[in-house]
Amino acid sequence: MKTIKLIILSILLPVISYGQTDTTYKIVGGKRVGTFYENTDSLIDKDDNLTYKDEIFYIKENEVLILYLYDNCKKCDVSLEFRTLTFTTRTDNYTFDEEVYSGNNTIPIDGYNIKKVIVRKPENIEKKKSG
Numbered sequence: 001m002k003t004i005k006l007i008i009l010s011i012l013l014p015v016i017s018y019g020q021t022d023t024t025y026k027i028v029g030g031k032r033v034g035t036f037y038e039n040t041d042s043l044i045d046k047d048d049n050l051t052y053k054d055e056i057f058y059i060k061e062n063e064v065l066i067l068y069l070y071d072n073c074k075k076c077d078v079s080l081e082f083r084t085l086t087f088t089t090r091t092d093n094y095t096f097d098e099e100v101y102s103g104n105n106t107i108p109i110d111g112y113n114i115k116k117v118i119v120r121k122p123e124n125i126e127k128k129k130s131g
Contacts, residue, residue, distance in 0.1 A: 030076035052121040059111035
């Protein structure tokens with residue numbers, strides 16, 4: 001009887017664990033890029049870039065990337081409303097662009113379909129007006 005239970009458990013355990021996914025949280029705000037914990041403001045890692053550059057994020061197949069675009073921050077030195085995201089699909093390496101609102105936007109990206117996302121540097125940078 002113990003053998004049957006162990007066999008059933010060994011069959012069910014991989015099936016149950018297969019459905020679990022990891023979630024990664026990334027933020028792009030102006031020139032800054034960071035990784036943070038879910039539902040907190042605590043950054044795990046951050047990169048304060050000196051210039052704007054394309055930010056590339058690779059997504060594992062069993063992962064969900066929560067991409068938070070926040071170009072409306074107090075420390076942002078330019079006024080941005082939109083960013084171009086370049087997606088690469090997992091199955092056929094098809095690449096497509098999508099322009100998204102970047103003032104304050106959260107975008108979930110499923111790694112089952114998408115393997116890479118590039119947040120493009122802004123083309124036309126307009127300095128914020130002080131005052």
